[in-house]
Amino acid sequence: MNHNKSELLSPADIELIHNTTMQLLVNVGVEFPDHEAIGVFKQHGVKTDGSRVYLTEEQLMKALETVPAQFTIHARNPDRNVTVGDGEPVFAPGYGAPFLVDYEVGKRAPTMEDYENLARLAHALPNQDLSGHLLVEPGDVPAGTAHLRMMHACMVHSDKPFMGSAAGKAGARHTMEMARILFGEEVGERPVTVGLINSLSPLGYSGEMLAALMEYARWRQPVIIAALVMAGSTGPITLAGVLALQNAELLAGIALTQLISPGAPILFGSTSTNIDMKTGALAIGSPENSMMIAAHAQMARHYGLPSRGGGAITDASCPDAQAGFESMLNLLTTVNSGIDFVLHAGGILSSYLAFSYEKFVLDDEMCGLVRRFRQGIAVGAPELAYDVMAKVGPGGNFLTEMHTVKRCRTEFWQPAVCDRGGLEAWMTGGRQDAVARARQRWQQLLAEHEDPPLETTTARQLQAFVEEHCSRPG
Amino acid sequence: MNHNKSELLSPADIELIHNTTMQLLVNVGVEFPDHEAIGVFKQHGVKTDGSRVYLTEEQLMKALETVPAQFTIHARNPDRNVTVGDGEPVFAPGYGAPFLVDYEVGKRAPTMEDYENLARLAHALPNQDLSGHLLVEPGDVPAGTAHLRMMHACMVHSDKPFMGSAAGKAGARHTMEMARILFGEEVGERPVTVGLINSLSPLGYSGEMLAALMEYARWRQPVIIAALVMAGSTGPITLAGVLALQNAELLAGIALTQLISPGAPILFGSTSTNIDMKTGALAIGSPENSMMIAAHAQMARHYGLPSRGGGAITDASCPDAQAGFESMLNLLTTVNSGIDFVLHAGGILSSYLAFSYEKFVLDDEMCGLVRRFRQGIAVGAPELAYDVMAKVGPGGNFLTEMHTVKRCRTEFWQPAVCDRGGLEAWMTGGRQDAVARARQRWQQLLAEHEDPPLETTTARQLQAFVEEHCSRPG
Numbered sequence: 045m046n047h048n049k050s051e052l053l054s055p056a057d058i059e060l061i062h063n064t065t066m067q068l069l070v071n072v073g074v075e076f077p078d079h080e081a082i083g084v085f086k087q088h089g090v091k092t093d094g095s096r097v098y099l100t101e102e103q104l105m106k107a108l109e110t111v112p113a114q115f116t117i118h119a120r121n122p123d124r125n126v127t128v129g130d131g132e133p134v135f136a137p138g139y140g141a142p143f144l145v146d147y148e149v150g151k152r153a154p155t156m157e158d159y160e161n162l163a164r165l166a167h168a169l170p171n172q173d174l175s176g177h178l179l180v181e182p183g184d185v186p187a188g189t190a191h192l193r194m195m196h197a198c199m200v201h202s203d204k205p206f207m208g209s210a211a212g213k214a215g216a217r218h219t220m221e222m223a224r225i226l227f228g229e230e231v232g233e234r235p236v237t238v239g240l241i242n243s244l245s246p247l248g249y250s251g252e253m254l255a256a257l258m259e260y261a262r263w264r265q266p267v268i269i270a271a272l273v274m275a276g277s278t279g280p281i282t283l284a285g286v287l288a289l290q291n292a293e294l295l296a297g298i299a300l301t302q303l304i305s306p307g308a309p310i311l312f313g314s315t316s317t318n319i320d321m322k323t324g325a326l327a328i329g330s331p332e333n334s335m336m337i338a339a340h341a342q343m344a345r346h347y348g349l350p351s352r353g354g355g356a357i358t359d360a361s362c363p364d365a366q367a368g369f370e371s372m373l374n375l376l377t378t379v380n381s382g383i384d385f386v387l388h389a390g391g392i393l394s395s396y397l398a399f400s401y402e403k404f405v406l407d408d409e410m411c412g413l414v415r416r417f418r419q420g421i422a423v424g425a426p427e428l429a430y431d432v433m434a435k436v437g438p439g440g441n442f443l444t445e446m447h448t449v450k451r452c453r454t455e456f457w458q459p460a461v462c463d464r465g466g467l468e469a470w471m472t473g474g475r476q477d478a479v480a481r482a483r484q485r486w487q488q489l490l491a492e493h494e495d496p497p498l499e500t501t502t503a504r505q506l507q508a509f510v511e512e513h514c515s516r517p518g
Numbered sequence: 519m520n521h522n523k524s525e526l527l528s529p530a531d532i533e534l535i536h537n538t539t540m541q542l543l544v545n546v547g548v549e550f551p552d553h554e555a556i557g558v559f560k561q562h563g564v565k566t567d568g569s570r571v572y573l574t575e576e577q578l579m580k581a582l583e584t585v586p587a588q589f590t591i592h593a594r595n596p597d598r599n600v601t602v603g604d605g606e607p608v609f610a611p612g613y614g615a616p617f618l619v620d621y622e623v624g625k626r627a628p629t630m631e632d633y634e635n636l637a638r639l640a641h642a643l644p645n646q647d648l649s650g651h652l653l654v655e656p657g658d659v660p661a662g663t664a665h666l667r668m669m670h671a672c673m674v675h676s677d678k679p680f681m682g683s684a685a686g687k688a689g690a691r692h693t694m695e696m697a698r699i700l701f702g703e704e705v706g707e708r709p710v711t712v713g714l715i716n717s718l719s720p721l722g723y724s725g726e727m728l729a730a731l732m733e734y735a736r737w738r739q740p741v742i743i744a745a746l747v748m749a750g751s752t753g754p755i756t757l758a759g760v761l762a763l764q765n766a767e768l769l770a771g772i773a774l775t776q777l778i779s780p781g782a783p784i785l786f787g788s789t790s791t792n793i794d795m796k797t798g799a800l801a802i803g804s805p806e807n808s809m810m811i812a813a814h815a816q817m818a819r820h821y822g823l824p825s826r827g828g829g830a831i832t833d834a835s836c837p838d839a840q841a842g843f844e845s846m847l848n849l850l851t852t853v854n855s856g857i858d859f860v861l862h863a864g865g866i867l868s869s870y871l872a873f874s875y876e877k878f879v880l881d882d883e884m885c886g887l888v889r890r891f892r893q894g895i896a897v898g899a900p901e902l903a904y905d906v907m908a909k910v911g912p913g914g915n916f917l918t919e920m921h922t923v924k925r926c927r928t929e930f931w932q933p934a935v936c937d938r939g940g941l942e943a944w945m946t947g948g949r950q951d952a953v954a955r956a957r958q959r960w961q962q963l964l965a966e967h968e969d970p971p972l973e974t975t976t977a978r979q980l981q982a983f984v985e986e987h988c989s990r991p992g
Contacts, residue, residue: 057897064902073910096912131605143941151945207761247912277915281922281929283895285903318937320938321926326916327938331890331931339895359937363953365880367844373887376850394941413847416805421757421813423531428538429759438549438570438721441751442788443798448755455755457805462840463833464794464801467617467868470835471625477838 052338052381056347064288065295068247073098074296075248080258081300088303091363097279099296107299110306111349114367115234115266117174117235120226121203121496126173128238128266128311129350133379133454135389135411136174136207137166138355139240141399142181145362146170147483151398154180156190160197161490162391165404167202168489170460171411172390177240177393178396179208180399189514192222196510199226200503208237208265212252216259225505231263235309238266240387243293245271245316247279257297261304268352268385269297274326277319281334287339290316298349311385313352314340326395329359329370333379341381354378356407359395363403363479367393371403372410379414402482403491409461416457461485526538526812526855531758532820538762539769540575542721547572548770549722554732555774562777573770581773584780589740591648591709594700595677595970600647602740602785603824607853609863609885610648610681611640612829613714615873616655619836621957625872627657630664634671635964636865639878641676642963644934646864647886651681653865654873663988664697665689666696670984673700674977677970682711682739686726692735692987699979704897705737709783712740714824717767719745719752719790731771735778742826742859743771746788748800751793757806761813762789779907785859787826803833803844808851809980815855828852829862830881833869837877837953841867845877846884876956879963883935889966890931935959 053061073096076082082092091098114129126134144154162179166172175198177191185193187435191209198206199222208223209215216239223236241257244250249257260267271290279286294320298310317333319326327333338352344351356375360367378386388396389411391404421427432447442448461481465468470476547570550556556566559631572879588603618628636653640646649672659667665683672680673696682697683689690713697710715731718724719916723731732743741909745764747753753760772784791807793800801807811828818825830849834841845866852860862870863885865878895901906921916922935955937944944950 046708052894052898060897060902064904067904068907072908085820127661145941146820150949151941166782173734246907246910246914246916276922276926277917277931280903280906280916280919281925282901282903284901285907287895288902288904289907318930321930322932323938323940323941325938327930329936329938331887334891335895360952361937361939361941362949363839363955365837365839365842365877366952366954368839368844369846369880369884369887370842370936372843372846372852373884373891374846377891380854384876394944395938397941403839406843410843410847413805413843417808417847417851420526421531421761421809423527423534423758427756427758428534428762429754429756430538430541430762430947433542433720433759433763436720437546439718440720442720442754443751444784445754448750451755452750455750456792456795456801462803462844463835464797464799464803464869465835466797466799467619467625467826467835467871470868475624477836478834478840482839 051342052335053342061284061287061291061343062346065291068288068292069099069104069296072247074293076249076254078254084300084303097296099299100397104295104299108349110302111298112307112309113348113350115235115309117205117238117266119203119205123409124204125461126205126234129384133383134173134385135171136385136387137172137176137179137404138388138391138399139176140178140181141392141396143398144180145398145400147402148480153185154399156182156193158182159194160201160403162399163197163201164490164493165401165486167204168493169390169405169408171408171415173204173205175202175206177209192218192510192513195219195222196506200498200504201495206237208260210239210241210253210256213255213259216256220263220265222506222509225502225509227498228502233264234428235266238268239415240268240270241297243269243271243297245273245293246289247293249297257301258304261301261308264305264308265303266309266311268311268313268387269294270352271316273316275316275318275332276321277324279316283336286316286336287343290314291343311352312344312347312349315353327359328357328395329366329460334373337374337377337383338381341383345382350384352385352387353383355386355392356390356410357388357392361394361398361401363393363406363482368405371407375410376414379418401486402479405461405482405485406478409459412457524978525816526650526809527816532816535758535761535765535817536820539765542762542766543573543578543770546721548767550728551725552728555728558774558777571770573773578769578773579984580922581776582821584776586781586783587773587822587824588719589709589783591679591712591740593677593679598678600679603832603858607857608647608859609645610859610861611646611650611653611878612862613650613864614652614655614874615866615870617872618654619867619872619874621876621953628654628873630656630667632656633668634675636878637671637675638875638964638967639875640958641678642967643864643879643882645882646763647678649676649678649680651683666692666984666987669693669696670980674972675969680711682713684715684727684730686714686727687733694737694739695957696980696983699976699983702973702976705859707738709740712742714742714744715771717743717745717771719747719767720763721767723771731775732778735775735782738779738782740783740785741775742861743768743785744826745790747790749790749792750795751798753790757810759808760790761817764788765817785826786818786821786823789827801833802831802869803840808847811848811851811857814853815857819856824858826859826861827857829860829866830864830884831862831866835868835872837867837874837880837956841877845881849884850888853892875960876953879956879959880952883933886931
């Protein structure tokens with residue numbers, strides 16, 4: 045197993061970035077536009093000025109002390125539980141895309157039916173560890189209650205862990221109420237979901253996100269606290285500054301969770317990257333994004349915090365070669381860097397604007413490739429195989445050796461969509477590309493899908509909860 | 519700058535692999551079917567039996583001592599010289615593809631006109647450091663003299679360093695005679711090319727390759743000595759065994775170069791990978807290939823030898839998403855692993871069977887991405903930008919700050935073919951994919967191409983050399 049981590053920053057770099065973070069926290073402060081949040085900070089002796097919070101290094105470090113280095117997100121099927129922070133990356137599908145890129149028509153608005161299908165696919169794809177939340181934003185259901193339908197879809201079509209809603213306090217509360225029904229018991233302090241809380245760069249949070257953050261913290265449920273600083277617009281154009289800036293936002297938010305519920309699990313998250321200075325558009329397939337992923341993972345280790353970042357992400361608007369190589373640059377860097385939780389591990393196109401069924405299938409294949417790569421090479425006498433090589437000798441062939449035959453089904457990774465048929469078969473097969481093969485695969489996976497068994501009472505209660513709250517929002 | 523190398527093997531693994539290599543060299547031996555080669559080994563007290571050579575650890579290590587850790591390949595334009603072994607990867611285009619994958623018709627036989635175009639592209643593409651040799655095998659010129667025309671194309675269409683022919687002793691001699699004309703003087707001991715010598719796995723060499731190897735060694739010109747062991751057919755199915763096997767082949771070949779010309783530059787090369795056990799086909803987009811690349815780079819460091827391996831390589835037969843992500847997995851791993859010379863850095867499709875103009879352009883973009891990624895993040899006071907962040911403050915914007923404006927043209931990597939136009943522009947632009955954009959780029963590069971200036975006398979002499987030897991082969 046390849047345990048060494050990619051180190052982009054030197055120890056001196058890390059110290060400089062941390063010192064700049066502390067200058068920001070002490071002198072500039074972070075905006076928390078929420079009375080309760082300000083109250084919590086005040087109660088712990090933290091300096092505030094209106095909605096502005098100023099943390100000293102001592103206060104910050106004390107708050108970070110209670111963050112757990114590792115935690116398990118429980119699934120309704122315990123075989124599907126995932127552990128965050130154990131050295132192996134957790135893969136979760138893409139999150140938050142307002143559009144879908146459809147094989148036939150290109151850009152279109154996603155529907156609730158798409159969402160249901162994508163939840164089924166998240167269940168079926170072998171390398172996605174969570175079913176997700178907000179896989180796409182369904183355009184044909186009321187926005188105020190869409191989170192209920194989306195959570196319901198993930199709960200019934202999959203027995204993998206699901207992500208929670210961050211639609212304010214109500215979103216978080218609904219998540220926990222539905223989790224209580226799903227698990228058929230008091231959830232207690234067990235993590236049963238994970239919420240995504242984004243900061244509002246530079247140096248702030250929205251009231252809605254703070255409300256969700258505090259609600260999850262009270263339930264002692266894990267939240268990802270993440271920044272998407274855009275270097276050159278919502279942050280400085282230089283990446284070192286962006287690292288210091290997002291640290292300040294994130295660490296202040298994490299401190300708040302620990303002041304509310306010491307020991308509540310959190311993830312130190314970043315999707316910060318540059319903008320394209322020609323167009324002002326977010327650039328997520330850039331080498332700068334990969335550098336930010338690697339550097340953020342190092343900052344997380346420096347603070348002893350579980351990390352979230354990266355994924356199979358691209359600026360391309362269709363699942364083409366660019367989508368392939370940008371996504372792999374980001375994904376492999378993510379995993380090499382030791383990121384613990386990979387939120388956009390499947391489906392994302394067009395700088396987070398779109399989700400694609402085909403890209404989802406292709407990205408899951410990438411996740412499998414990268415997982416196998418990380419397992420490394422076994423080196424023992426059976427694998428060194430001296431006797432076999434001595435027997436076969438110069439000019440011989442190993443194909444029919446027992447050493448080969450015994451291992452031929454298990455030794456190598458097998459692709460699900462990658463083409464190894466060769467040039468001649470590609471020509472006679474009508475020159476199919478990866479998108480065409482991915483399309484066949486997701487259609488087959490959906491055709492074969494069966495919802496994992498769920499007790500009738502539980503299913504009925506979940507359905508009733510959604511119907512009740514959809515008819516009377518809030 | 520990111521200087522840490524990916525470490526797949528532990529020191530104990532490396533020792534076990536080396537010990538197995540020595541068992542093979544001492545007890546099983548390597549086939550050198552060439553009287554002169556056997557004579558050289560005998561002369562240095564190496565045990566032989568017919569064409570079989572048996573090296574002791576002492577003999578091997580003594581021979582390896584004289585291998586230079588670093589060398590420069592000179593170009594006719596000194597600004598284009600490349601240094602191998604200085605910690606930065608050298609990128610050379612794909613090599614040896616018998617077919618071309620054409621945008622319009624798919625698989626077809628390459629022509630000499632294709633070769634000329636690809637040599638022009640190798641010159642124009644910003645991340646290819648060499649012009650190449652055997653970019654494709656042109657089907658419309660006589661095979662016996664094709665190497666002369668191919669070298670001529672690289673010499674006149676580019677002033678980057680070129681690779682030499684490995685078509686036996688004559689190929690190597692022609693290379694050096696043409697180099698002498700091109701450089702307009704005695705070449706002396708300066709490396710002016712690099713030849714690719716492949717072993718014949720398991721545990722042997724062909725007579726033709728040995729003849730080229732020895733000729734280059736006498737000229738003190740660099741050669742890549744490389745193995746392509748196919749795990750499961752020409753090598754054991756277990757990668758640890760493959761590493762030991764290729765070490766034995768390669769180190770014996772390298773020893774021969776040093777016994778002939780102590781201090782002659784060499785590269786310790788590998789493209790070994792697995793076969794797909796379902797089809798028997800070579801699998802170069804596999805995670806096993808990436809593991810082999812990383813492990814081979816470590817073995818090279820163990821022996822103190824400059825390394826060659828990896829590249830932007832794939833099993834896909836068209837430049838699709840699979841081609842993109844497999845190529846990036848391999849390329850990024852190559853560079854992260856510290857491989858010195860990346861032979862197939864552009865153009866390869868279909869497990870080395872085909873070259874593609876569009877893939878060449880896309881791979882060069884990947885090389886640029888990876889190079890920028892490796893530069894890492896500058897962390898000094900100007901980049902930490904505390905004052906800028908303090909001034910902008912929570913909720914502000916950095917776009918119009920002088921700190922941003924001054925750096926906006928230089929701070930970030932700029933793509934040449936990657937699409938960052940966004941979803942809407944992609945729709946209105948007719949849903950172009952990366953292949954369509956790559957096609958436009960190579961057509962434009964060819965339209966704009968001008969051969970770098972070459973003295974009329976030199977050009978005439980080169981032309982005359984090729985014509986004379988093409989009319990009277992050998």
